[in-house]
Amino acid sequence: MELQLEDFALAPLIDGVVKTVEPLAAKNGNKVTANCDGGIETIHADSMRLRQALLNLMSNANKFTERGTITVHARQAQDNGRGWITIAVADTGIGMTPEQMGKLFQEFSQADASTTRKYGGTGLGLAISKKFCEMMGGDITVESEVGRGSTFTIRLPMMADAPAAAPDRFMDEHVKPYQDILDRLVKPDIGAAKADKVARSVITKLHGKFVATPFQANRILTVLGSMYAFAARIGAVPEEMNPARRISRFREHRRERFLTVEELERLGGAIREAETKGVPWQLDHRRPNSKHLPKTDRRFTRIGPFAAAALRLLLFTGCRLREILHLKWEHVDIERGLLFLPESKTGKKTVVLNAPALAVLNGLPRLGSYVVPGDDPEKPRADLKRPWEAVSKRAGLDRVRLHDLRHTYASFGVGGGLGLPVIGKLLGHAQVSTTERYAHLDNDPLRRASESIAGRIAAALDGKSSRVVAMKGLRSSRNTPARP
16 A cells, blocks of 8 residues: 655644544444544644544544534644644443453454444454554544444544655664664665565675674565565565575574573562662772762662563563563453553563563553553553662573563573474564464463463562472473483
8 A cells, every 4th residue: 555645724624533533423422523623724644544544533423422522623733843733522322341442453453342243344444544553654542432432533643654665664663772773784785775676686695795693684584575575565575576585594693582581580689679778889989980879878779660670581481582672551351361562572471470570560650651661651662771780690591681581581482391383472473384283373372381480480580490380281391201
């Protein structure tokens, strides 16, 4: 799909959609009102796709409302020097529970089976509307309360990005950790080329330039492959185009590192110390500015409860860093013990929560949309570099990366006798062949596996590694006869 960007007046577009919906609303006894702030004149976007998204939201609002009101309100705001518009569609209908909201925006999915039976529909409208808004650099969010109604809000930039900006948009949303690879290795060679004109031979030549550093060379293929997959999803390149595919990677030494039980005990102690009294500074008195440092009783680094929770969730879930930092409360289903991630490195992903992870989540206050908020509660925390540097140094973990916590989760699963397919599903493995092997599993064995892994990790973090965590349906490795 390609965007047809143009300048157009927003108020007439909204009025046109309202007039389309009014006859349907009258059948349900609903009243429709619209208000567009006077300061909004024209915006630069795809008018056809915005009209379709707004029509889908208003039709949905009417479907689930009887003898009520549907209100549309468009506003303009500034964020980081950029102009944005929001179009809120509010209704006084049946509303939704947090669990039901977690299922929204998924293709062929509605709030629950009873909704489908009573109101009909395919569940595609919201998913399509959200995709349209994302293509224009925006999004759709929802707030709802059972029995009081729902509010769906479209948020778009006043000047929507053209699809040609796919590499930069991809950087902002997905691969900030790979900024150096793109800026230093990729852009100097092919940065000026149009994305849909780059041939596989060009990528192969670029890959070959870095044969002396195979890890770096292979990361180039990983980043470009992911970028082209993203560009195809938003319509910037043909759907099947990915010149980074089918290029043989160089052999490299494995960089995987996982923590031992003893290291986990030290890490757990360091996290507890850092979130309470603080980790003492490690000073180099040979440095000339050391005499200007604070007094001894103030030379401590403390980490907040959200940073500590994020570190524990990385260990207890095996999630990637961005999956935890960008996790929203609307994606958390405490009752069923699941995370519904709308987007991850491998697409949509469901994460099975175990008891230690649920305990962490239940202990956190809800300050805004994000589970681990940044300085602005409505924005995610950018990274965990400083907290991790403080606790890893205190624990004596040399050259251990945050991503190694994910490896640790997997290694504890293998050490507990769990099969690789189960571990692959818990981690959201990207290999199609692996996915096919474990696609038939339901959440019951996965939950038992997740509980087993996190139980052992939690025991180590708490300094109780000698305790065997026995889960129903799983055998302790201590009770398993040795193989001949």
